[in-house]
Amino acid sequence: MATTTHYFFAVRLPDSVKQIIHDQMMKTTSTFRFKRWVHREDYHITLAFLGSVGEEQLSSVIQLVGESLKGGAGFQLQIKSLDIFGNKQSPRIFWAGVSKERRLYDLQKTVYRQCIEAGFTLESRPYHPHITLARKWAAEDEFTSVLLERYNPFLENPLSFQVNEVVLYKTNLDQEPKYEPVASFPLK
Template identity: 60%
Template sequence: MEIKPHYFWAVRLPDSIKQYIQDEMTNVKQIFKFKRWVHMDDYHITLVFLGSVDQQKTQSVIDLVGDAIKDEKAFELQIEGLNVFGNNISPRIFWGAVNHETKLHQLQAVVHKKCQEAGFTLENRPYHPHITLARNWTGNEEFDRGLLQKHNPFYEEALSFQANEIVLYKSNLEKTPKYEPVATFSLLDE
């Protein structure tokens, strides 16, 4: 059975930020017992998940989103902490928390709208920007939420960076890293 790639729009993280996160995660892997850690090159902040896409729709959504964001300006984001999704005993996703930045939410709304105009059926859950770091708790004991603050490398000083690239990624589940850029748009300098 052929596995169809999935596509998603995301904010690309600068390489220096990816390396910093990777270094910090290497320091806490023994504390946070997750099964699969995300490859450094796959760190991103998802804007809109599209699922599998045919070639005609791919070009349509690239054109619509590219045109809609051509005048958008870059903005600053901060990684402020660590958190988890899933049940508190055995969480399924370990993630880096991004500050609430109005410009990010506005950009996500524009991309979401253009994807719908291109014919995609999208989730309508509230947008919760984050950076997935690892998946599937495998610790022998229940997950201790107190560890999130105790071992948070971003607690004393948030990690700041310019959000200046929006990318349409294609997932290649059989490869590492698994996300391949299909289209990249630069945001204007502030």
């Protein structure tokens, strides 16, 4: 069975920030017992998920997004929180949350609009920026949300970083890390 390649636009995290996140999270694996931890090279903040893409449409969206981001300014973000998606007792996604920064939402809207212009049908739910850390609760006992604050290394020491690049990634499900950069769009 052939796997379909998917593409998505995301904020690339600096390598030093990825390493800090990874190091902090590996200290918590006995508390946060998830089945699959995301490879540190795959940490990112999704802006728009495209799904499978034809070559012509891929070329078009790269051009449109590139033009719309020319001269765009970088900005600061902070990683502050930990949270989950899915069932509260057996979550499917464990993630880190970033500060509410208007410029991140503006960046996402810009990329989203260009993807729509290129003919994509995108997710219509409100944008919820996050960094996926792990998937699928694996412990026999139920997850408890008290852990999210008690074992959050970023609660008292938020991790700050500069957003200075948007990347179009391609998903390679049979590799690790899974996400391969296809195009890069620097911010000043």
